[in-house]
Amino acid sequence: MSDQLFQEAKQLDAADQLKAERANFAIPKDANGTEVAYFTGNSLGLMPTSARAAVEQELDDWARLAVDAHLHGTNPWFSYHERFRETGARLVGAKPGEVVMMNGLTANLHLMLASFYQPKGNRTTIMVEDALFPSDDYAVESHINHRGLDAKQNMIRLTPRSGEQTLRTGDIVGAIEDAGDTLALVMLAGVQYRTGQWFDMPAITEAGHRAGAYVGWDCAHAAGNAPLQLHDCDADFAVWCSYKYLNSGPGAIAGCFVHERHGKNPKLPRLAGWWGNDPTTRFKMESGFIPRPGADGWQLCNPPILAMAPLAASLDIFDRVGMTALREKSLKLTGFLERAVLSVAPSARIITPTDPNRRGCQLSISFGDRAKTIRDTLQEHGVVADFREPDVVRLAPVPLYNTFADVARAATTIAQVTAPANA
Ligand SMILES: *Cc1c(COP(=O)(O)O)cnc(C)c1O
Numbered sequence: 001m002s003d004q005l006f007q008e009a010k011q012l013d014a015a016d017q018l019k020a021e022r023a024n025f026a027i028p029k030d031a032n033g034t035e036v037a038y039f040t041g042n043s044l045g046l047m048p049t050s051a052r053a054a055v056e057q058e059l060d061d062w063a064r065l066a067v068d069a070h071l072h073g074t075n076p077w078f079s080y081h082e083r084f085r086e087t088g089a090r091l092v093g094a095k096p097g098e099v100v101m102m103n104g105l106t107a108n109l110h111l112m113l114a115s116f117y118q119p120k121g122n123r124t125t126i127m128v129e130d131a132l133f134p135s136d137d138y139a140v141e142s143h144i145n146h147r148g149l150d151a152k153q154n155m156i157r158l159t160p161r162s163g164e165q166t167l168r169t170g171d172i173v174g175a176i177e178d179a180g181d182t183l184a185l186v187m188l189a190g191v192q193y194r195t196g197q198w199f200d201m202p203a204i205t206e207a208g209h210r211a212g213a214y215v216g217w218d219c220a221h222a223a224g225n226a227p228l229q230l231h232d233c234d235a236d237f238a239v240w241c242s243y244k245y246l247n248s249g250p251g252a253i254a255g256c257f258v259h260e261r262h263g264k265n266p267k268l269p270r271l272a273g274w275w276g277n278d279p280t281t282r283f284k285m286e287s288g289f290i291p292r293p294g295a296d297g298w299q300l301c302n303p304p305i306l307a308m309a310p311l312a313a314s315l316d317i318f319d320r321v322g323m324t325a326l327r328e329k330s331l332k333l334t335g336f337l338e339r340a341v342l343s344v345a346p347s348a349r350i351i352t353p354t355d356p357n358r359r360g361c362q363l364s365i366s367f368g369d370r371a372k373t374i375r376d377t378l379q380e381h382g383v384v385a386d387f388r389e390p391d392v393v394r395l396a397p398v399p400l401y402n403t404f405a406d407v408a409r410a411a412t413t414i415a416q417v418t419a420p421a422n423a
Pocket residue numbers: 104105106107133135136189193218220221241
């Protein structure tokens with residue numbers, strides 16, 4: 001069985017058009033000095049080797065030019081965020097100007113909720129998933145409280161049908177229709193962090209708009225993973241972090257999408273700062289905020305350049321390779337993982353949707369009471385995966401740096417626990 005998997009992996013790796021990309025990443029090694037099979041790029045992506053020189057470049061400019069680097073640096077700091085205008089937009093299917101890279105994810109979510117949660121009269125509720133990521137849960141709750149409303153009464157929480165792990169699109173649309181004119185905002189994950197489900201973003205966005213609500217997406221697990229079309233799906237806003245699939249380092253600078261129809265509307269309420277002001281008047285130091293058009297108008301602070309540098313290094317890779325090629329490999333890699341795991345552990349239950357159009361690269365696998373043992377055994381064999389209570393192991397094969405051989409290694413290690421004949 002395991003020979004057969006490694007044999008198949010060898011052929012798939014040989015045919016892989018993106019196999020050279022792996023060399024652009026630092027791959028951690030296990031205690032024996034062997035490269036690990038890293039399946040937690042959904043949690044912290046590996047370091048692009050170009051990140052170091054990118055940071056050093058900015059340190060050098062700081063040393064050499066100090067304040068003059070704002071205008072005369074190699075990558076002038078005054079307009080540094082504009083480096084992401086095109087690459088950031090292409091990454092998530094947006095138009096240039098609809099994406100800005102700034103702050104952290106939760107901070108961006110707060111900025112978006114300040115603009116897009118405008119309870120009025122009867123229209124006061126926010127629809128979320130019950131299994132919402134805690135930080136998003138706190139952010140939404142705090143905005144409802146902040147407006148003097150009761151969060152318990154104004155959060156509509158979606159739960160899967162009994163016995164099911166993921167939400168059905170029809171049920172979400174039905175819940176939106178039921179909420180009708182009480183609904184102020186729908187805020188869901190693009191790809192759900194625990195189950196790996198990729199929601200039907202166009203259908204849900206359309207349903208939300210039909211009900212008269214705004215619709216925003218947390219794309220923490222979707223950006224750089226699923227081929228997003230944020231502009232065409234007509235989302236009002238989206239936010240994401242850059243340290244997961246975007247490989248931009250711990251606490252990396254996050255992303256924010258604002259649809260162009262809102263970016264052109266200076267009247268939309270927002271929390272303002274000087275970096276969101278029209279750059280031609282920014283240094284006049286006068287009162288009277290004039291937002292620059294587009295997502296740029298939500299910026300608060302002059303950006304932390306040393307943290308932006310690894311992001312630039314990483315997005316250059318995404319832009320060069322392109323989401324289309326990444327997705328093509330991702331479908332094969334995750335499909336291979338699915339087949340390999342089910343071949344060695346037929347009783348495992350993959351809770352991630354089986355339809356490739358409803359998932360990114362991550363598979364969340366329920367192993368019952370063996371889940372923790374499996375995770376620990378993987379770890380002992382240099383396969384890095386994570387465990388989520390009560391019984392789920394998450395494996396995310398990332399097309400930029402994972403190999404089909406990594407997948408075979410994970411599956412044969414799982415077989416040591418699940419197949420008594422091999423023990
Ligand atoms: C990873 C993640 C976060 C983390 O938020 P930070 O502000 O980056 O710390 C928030 N929400 C979701 C859905 C996530 O997956």
